[in-house]
Amino acid sequence: MQDRIKTAIICKGMPDFEIDSNIMYNHKPKAGDVAVFEVLELGKHSSIQGLNGNNRYIFPGDIIMAAFGSRYATGQLEGLIPKEYCEEYHILGKGGAIGVITSMHVKLASKGPTTLRMIGYATQDGKVINMRYLSHKRSRFNAKKKRKSKVILSLGASMDSGKTTTAAYLCRGISQSTKVAYFKLTGTVYAKDRSLVRDCGACFVSDFSTLGYPSTYLCSRAELLDLYESLTNLTNHYNPEYTIVEIADGLLQRETSMLLQFQPFLDTVDSVVFSGGDSMSALLGYNMLTEWGLKPIAIGGLFTASPLLAREVEEVVDIPILNLDGLSDPNVIDLFKERPELVNV
Structure with a gap:
């Protein structure tokens, strides 16, 4: 299945992974958690941004990899990371933010969201891969630090x-x-x-x-x-x-x-x-x-x-x-x- 996956840009730098379907019913998703989904029906999003920023067009039946993330966009939609497993998920942003829509601008009402079914989480050594600070070190804010620019x-x-x-x-x-x-x-x-x-x-x-x-x-x-x-x-x-x-x-x-x-x-x-x-x-x-x-x-x-x-x-x-x-x-x-x-x- 992995060779069929269309990967969103938010997953750039992903390590080797396995797809775990057994934990998806009990794991509570967090921002940045990576999962694999099947596209069910196209709506607002008919493409995602690939790893090099290009458009990757998607179709019902396609398999995509993306990450959970909420979205605030007054001219588009608002969506949240669900607190539990859902039968259906939505693409919230073209770069690969996935969640469940809570409100939508009226101009999008006729299209609705692009809907997904989760296949499983992307895991390594039995743990769900989370993209946050996966490739770069986290630095703690220091207000007293002298700024170079x-x-x-x-x-x-x-x-x-x-x-x-x-x-x-x-x-x-x-x-x-x-x-x-x-x-x-x-x-x-x-x-x-x-x-x-x-x-x-x-x-x-x-x-x-x-x-x-x-x-x-x-x-x-x-x-x-x-x-x-x-x-x-x-x-x-x-x-x-x-x-x-x-x-x-x-x-x-x-x-x-x-x-x-x-x-x-x-x-x-x-x-x-x-x-x-x-x-x-x-x-x-x-x-x-x-x-x-x-x-x-x-x-x-x-x-x-x-x-x-x-x-x-x-x-x-x-x-x-x-x-x-x-x-x-x-x-x-x-x-x-x-x-x-x-x-x-």
């Missing part, structure tokens, strides 16, 4: 507000003067975004899935902070002067809010860029972050595609509004050379 947070109002595009084009601007790296701290595994940032000039690109996390939804703050430290240590091998750290979803999202209101984490941050989908979300995000002592250096995002919306925001804030041309301008680096006074330190 300046940290720029890329935050946004919501899913699809433009955070990744803002981060990518900012990498393009900064990379014309010095070395800049990027990693995404929270979200659900999806390798496509990393390609954009790399092609924009980042010397190193990574995210939480590099450390084996299918997603960060419902992680504890301690887990998130250790992910941050571990990804920072990987980044340090490339000696960037700047590191852009993207935090997924909006300011109200659980993990985002938990990090942004934790002072030891903020002490490691040098500046913030914010992305909004429209003028109101851009203004609200600016006001919220300023109240939290994290006044952004600049605002970008989807709304900047409209000169009219950009002008509306420009008239009520005192920081630059940067469209893609502004973010990728070599002079953008001047905004980040000094740590801003309003970052909460």
Whole structure:
């Protein structure tokens, strides 16, 4: 059977394994646990991302390998790792996060989820293989540790507000003067975004899935902070002067809010860029972050595609509004050379 398996990118680095069907009724799955499934019916997902990030199309009857992980995606779906064996599982994310859907955006209602039947867990020496920190060492968060590069947070109002595009084009601007790296701290595994940032000039690109996390939804703050430290240590091998750290979803999202209101984490941050989908979300995000002592250096995002919306925001804030041309301008680096006074330190 193993030669038939289509393996999702979250399982990159898997060791030799056996498929154990006997334990699947009693084992309580944890985030990162690897299992093998049969595709029952196609819905939202008709493909998964393979080990090299390519699309691997799937069909009913196919066998796939993926890992359990919850998902938070306001424009897509919410799904959780089940607490016990289920007759049916769902693909929550193309990169290989598996769980059971709890809510779905109305636009997906006609498609529904892609459904799976578990064949068994992937085991080694009788133990279920878990991808978290399987290939890399876990580093404990140390707020007092001296940072080797300046940290720029890329935050946004919501899913699809433009955070990744803002981060990518900012990498393009900064990379014309010095070395800049990027990693995404929270979200659900999806390798496509990393390609954009790399092609924009980042010397190193990574995210939480590099450390084996299918997603960060419902992680504890301690887990998130250790992910941050571990990804920072990987980044340090490339000696960037700047590191852009993207935090997924909006300011109200659980993990985002938990990090942004934790002072030891903020002490490691040098500046913030914010992305909004429209003028109101851009203004609200600016006001919220300023109240939290994290006044952004600049605002970008989807709304900047409209000169009219950009002008509306420009008239009520005192920081630059940067469209893609502004973010990728070599002079953008001047905004980040000094740590801003309003970052909460």
